[in-house]
Amino acid sequence: MMGRMNSRTVFTLGLVAIALALVSFWVGQQAYSWLPPQASAESILVDQLFSFMVTIGAFIFLGVLGALTYSALFQRAGKYDASDGPHIEGNVTLEVVWTAIPLVLVIWIAGYSYRTYDQMSILGSMEHIHMGMATAEAVSLIEDTDAISEPEPVEQIDVYARQWVWEFRYPQLNITSTELHVPNNQRIRLALHSEDVLHGFFVPAFRVKQDVIPGQVIDFEFTPIREGRYRLRDSQYSGTYFAAMQADVVVESPEDYQQWLSTTATQPPVTAYNQAFDEHQRAHNFISTGWKSVEPAPPPVVNYPSSQASNP
Amino acid sequence: MTNLSVDATAQVGQPLPGAPNNWKRFFSFSTDHKVIGIQYLVTSFFFFLVGGVFAMIIRGELITPEADLLDRTVYNAMFTMHGTVMLFLWTFPSLVGLSNYLVPLMIGAKDMAFPRLNAAAFWMVPVFGVILMASFLVPGGPSQSGWWAYPPVSLQNPTGNFINGQVLWILAVAISGVSSIMGAINFVTTIVRMRAPGMTWFRMPAFVWTVFAAQIIQLFGLPALTAGAVMLLLDITVGTSFFDPAKGGDPVLFQHLFWFYSHPAVYVIILPIFGIFSEIFPVYARKPLFGYKVVAVSSLIITGLSGIVWVHHMFASGTPGWMRMVFMATTMLISVPTGIKVFAWVATIWGGKLRLTTPMLFALGGLTMFVFAGVTGIMLASAPFDIHVNNTYFVVGHFHYVIYGAVVMGMYAAFYHWFPKMTGRMYSEGLGKLHFALTLLGTNLNFLPMHPLGLQGMPRRVASYDPEFAFWNVVASIGAFLLGMSTLPFILNMIGSWVQGEKADKNPWRAIGLEWLVSSPPTPENFEELPIVVAEPYGYGKSEPLVANADKLEVAHESR
Amino acid sequence: MNPAEVNASSDAQISSEVMSDLPMAADHHHDEAGNSMFGFIVFLLSESVIFLSFFAGYIVYKTTALDWLPSGVTGLEIREPAINTVVLVSSSFVIYFAERFLHAKNLWGFRFFWLLTMAMGSYFLYGQAVEWRSLEFGFTDGVFGGSFYLLTGFHGLHVLTGILLQTLMLGRSFIPGNYDGGEFGVAATSLFWHFVDVIWIILFVLIYVWQ
Known part of the structure; x- marks a missing residue:
């Protein structure tokens, strides 16, 4: 054969x-x-x-x-055929x-x-920067070298993850939000922070993902190219309300983005809705044991509480 | 071990010549590898059903987008326990059980090298099974940190109790590790030193090669997990700070220690399944295993490579870019020896004289599912694509195609193929084929939808999800319940046939192999006189004897 | 089909009576001591990976941690541990002589050197305990404290296990005819002791020399 x-x-x-x-x-x-x-x-x-x-x-x-399938259909032994197939031990060429x-x-x-x-190149400069005295120094060092080697990303946004809240901070204007707004067609650089356990920054529409590791600040970059509202999900299991840790990412034109920034800067901080916190206050489900959970962090107080609040 | 020997002498576990072959030996500290093998298989199958119930509860929750059936804590405990039970109480022990039964028979030994160690290793399985199940009863419930037990989540102890689900989980996994190491030492020693005269390395059946390769992985991999588990336990109980970032620890180090074992562990599981395929295809295609020596050696190549691929589980974790690229390359490489095996099986089947019995159907189904899983596996090895689907249902779909599609199907194939040998009875073909049809349908219905879900961005381990994912989740849940049902004809078949099946003779499949030269079931010491092996293991298509002393392997009068 | 034979074909210490009773014992497939020694070596290889993992963890911590030493701790005193090291490493030679004497059927020579090994091992443990008591940091003091106590403690446990095994072997040497079936117990204990020594040398270099 x-x-x-x-x-x-x-x-x-x-x-x-x-x-x-x-x-x-x-x-x-x-x-x-x-x-x-x-x-x-x-x-x-x-x-x-x-x-x-x-x-x-x-x-x-x-x-x-x-x-x-061909073998199974056409190479079956007959009902009373007790003979063996050909004795082929192998074929070196094949x-x-x-x-x-x-x-x-x-x-x-x-x-x-x-x-x-x-x-x-989604990882800005893949340096693991530890909290503490060295941080400020290290950050400035890295930014200096980056400034030389590549064009500076336009936007720098801090992302804070905690059980089970996403919070975004725009350092230039000192704005906080529970919705990530980014301008279209520009390189975005995020600094990912976790305050308790591992989380994962994951936007399926961007095809990018990065674990957020407590004790480290991870630079993370991408370029949005399509306006719209997308989902940000926690992709690294983070405990009880893991599934509820979602947020919206809004990609908008640079003009709209600037508009949003300046409007939000004038807003007084308010307490945002947080699903984990809210659910934790409420009653239990069909099969309920009362097994204790880690207490959710209090709902964040931000300049811009997300307009689309509820998740399943 | 000295104390044990006293016990073992007291209750010998073996029926005396002429005594009835009674069922009580399965509940004794028997040192017969065949009794221990069946003890492993039955115990682990029980836990397979337990893990299956957990899976159906999970799929029950996921049939709707909201977290409305279970508390989230309960859901998280369910997927943690599902993974833990399926790995540590089903796949590992069931394969150890099968290997226990087959390896001494296949290499022509009277028993394992260390029979009492063997029995002790088995009896640890129910012990840690009970410990793990007991964690449902402690305040706060079982571990809820997933079977990876990644810190810091696994270090958070909301109840504040010293005895909590996570501590019991670590204890159970640790005992499982000790049991596995004891088993691994036993297998490696047995295979290296207990082979019958004439049973050279390249006359060993491919299954023995795969068991050897798999157990070596246990030996070098498990200690790393043990080290990680010890550090984790110290962090939880006495307040050290190895993995606690708040106190200067490094949670990513745990991931390295964990995956250094737990990725190769996948090969511990899949390698013996490769061995099963290599045994079954030649029998039912009536052709020698194609390229036997290459297939045999590629098992060891897989063992070697399996030790240098673990970071592919951490492509989206705190790993630098260069590390992602290096481990992408090593992971890609491991598909080459695996591919060699797949093509060898296809070539074995091609042009044969196929007999589509239940074990052959399961092996063919398992091979097909494995190839599918292999294709998605290569995709996952590609770091930029993995970054998108890492920790999504795409990964869940991929490894369930491996674990259910290939491993469980392969185990079923083995159960049916060696059932006559183990019990001396034939199983029912009708029920077997029904079982196969339900399993094949259920597997694909359950796990195929997970791929689109993952591609669309549904993370794994979620108790609730956005409504856009509802359709495929409903399909997957239906598949899961179907898979639950599919075990019923199997259980019925196994019990019914064992009790009143048609009597099986020595070699109902006309298979070549030492285990088929002795009665079904074999007598306590397998061989009256050790076989003298004179041929390679797959002599289909040329009539030559496998052993020189076939008529002297058993005492003249049948023992049963 | 003697049931006793099944039990005879088992691990670790096999008593001489059974060995000589059974005709099968001559068969090379029932080379129990050989199997046991092989299995024991495999075990030690596997066990060494636990230590390797701890060492790897230690190196990662030491090279990445910002605050490596707990505040107030300047380093480890190396003099006493160095003496301890010399004692432990020399005991490997002493146990070798014990084995030689056993081979030469000189039981009292064996017992003397064996006991000397045990004494040296015990001295090492004592020195370790003294050092632990004098340290100003505990195992909850950062990753350094944790790794230090984990490594030395885990190794110390192995030394203790070695001494217990040696005690057992010493006791058994008084059983008449104990070595008719081979010297597996002594050989394995001795191998274990060498293993523990080698681990200590690596550990000593990592923790004390590389500061």
Whole structure:
């Protein structure tokens, strides 16, 4: 079976491979529709990579599935056929091929992924800065070197995560908000802070994610490219009300953004709605045990309490 | 061990020649590897059902977007316990049980190298199972920090009690670790030193190779988890600050120690399943395992690589860019030896004379699910894409395709394939095929929807979610309940067939292997005379004897 | 199919009576002492990974922590621990002589050097206890305090285990015919002792020398 291949076998195999490739290419094109809207420059890069991997993955999966299905349908032993199949222990050529091809494929995927990651460069300067005396010094040092090597990101926003609140601070105007507003088409740099446990900063529409680690300030960058309102979710399990720790991200035109900043700067701080805190005050569910939870942080007092308050 | 030996001599666990082969031995401190194997399998299957109930409760909560069925604390305890039970009380012990039963038979040994150590390792399983379940009874309930127990969440102790769910969780995991290390020492010693005459390394069945490779991982990996767990326990109980950032500790270090073991642990689980595939396909395709030596050695390559990939679980954590890139490359590499195995199985099946019995169906289903999981696995290895789906349902879908699709299906294949050997009875094919159909449908219904959910951005471990995710969650929940149902025909089949199935002879599948040369079930010491192995393990298609002394392996009169 | 035979084919200490009683004992697959020694070496290799993990953690902490030493602590006194180190490391040679004597069937020579090893081990533990008492930081004083006590304490536990094993072996040496079935217990205890010593040398370099 595996031995000499006549021209007809080669032709059939080639035909099957072409058909598989076409189907896989089609599946790979569908991959874009499985993802959220592309709201950041990074999302375009990630989606292309994903589509590429779906194409290759579909080819492999459908190839294996096809071979197995063919065998299961057409290579069954007859009811009273107690004989064995051919005694084939292996085939060196074949084994070399199916070692080499996957190797080349994964090197290709890894190279492509590396390039994509490099282009995204979401981690500003990946320095882990610890709290304490050294912080101010380290920050200024890093900003100096960055200023030389690359254009300064336009916006710098502090993100504070605590159980189970997202709070955003705009240091230039000293504004606080429970909604993250960012201007469109500009590089955004966030400084991620956690005040208690691990959290994860995750905006699916931007395809970016970064754990927020207590005791460290992590610089995180991305470029929004599409106006709209998106969801920010906590992606690193953070305890009882983890699922409720969501916020909105609003991408708006630079003019609207400036407008929002100046309006908000005049607003007196008010107590925002916080789902975890609110739920903690209320009664229990259908199956209820009264198991104690960590107390949620008090609702934040901010200049801009989010307009879209409630989450499920 | 000296005390134990006194016990073991007192209640020998083995039926004396002529005595009835009675069921009480399964509740004794038997040192027979076959009894211990079945003890492991039955105990772990019980916990599989427990973990399954937790899963269905989780899916019950997720059938609606709101957190309306359970308190969030209860939900969090459920997914923590689901993961812990499924790993430490189902997959690990069930595979150890299967390996326990098969390895000595397959290499032609009368028992494991250390039978009493073996029994002691088994009896730890119910002990830590009870400890883990007992955590439901302490104030504050069981651990709610996920099976990773990442600090600082795992250090937060809202009840303030010294004995709390998290402490009991660590204790249970620690005992599980001791049990696993004892098992690993036993397996490695047995495989290296107890092989029958003529049973060279390249005459060992592929399953033995995979068990060997998997147990080596336990030996180098588990101690790292133990170290992390000790530090975590000290942080919780006596107030050290290893992982507590508020006091200068480093929570990311715990992640490294945890994943240094817990990623390779995935290979501890999947490698024996690869072994099962390698045993089953040749039998039901009537062809030798294609490229046996390469398949065997690639298990060890996987073992080696598994030790240098752990950071891919931390691509979105506090890891610098260079580390992400290095571990992306190593992770990609591990797919090469895995791919070799997959293609070898396809080539084994291709052109064979297939017999689609229940074990073959489960193995084929398991292989297909595994290839799907492998494809998503390569995607997850790609750091920039992983950053999007890390900690989302895409990952949950991926590893459930591995764990349920490949591992559970592979285990079922093994259960059916060796059922006649273990019990001396045949199972019911009809019920088996029904079981397969329900499992295949349930698995895909349950876990396929998790991929779109993850791509759309639904984080894992959430008790509530945005309404946009509702549709796929309902589908997944239906799949979960179907999977729950699918165990019923299996249980019925196993119990019913064991009690009154048709009697099985030595080798109902006409399979090649030492275990098929002795009676079903084998007598307490397996072989009257040690087999003298003269051939490679998969001689399908050429009639040559496997051993030189086939007629002397058992005493002339049947023992049962 | 003698049930006793099943039990005979088991781990650790196998009594000589069983060995000589059974015909199977000659078979190389029932080389119990060999199996046990192999298994024990595998165990030690695995155990060393726990220490490696702790060492790795220590190195990470030491190289990244901002406030490494607790306030008021300037460093560790190295003189006493160095003497302790010399005693413990030399005991590895002493236990080797004990083994030599046992090979030569000189039981009293064995017992003497064995006891000397135990005394040196005990001295080490005593020195450790004295050091712990004199320190001005506890294990809750930052990651330094925690790692210091974790490493030295975990190692100390191993030394204690070694001494207990040695006590057991010493006691067993008085059982007539104890070594007819081989010297696995003594050999394993001795190996364990070397292991504990090697770990200490690394630990000493990490904690005391590299300050």
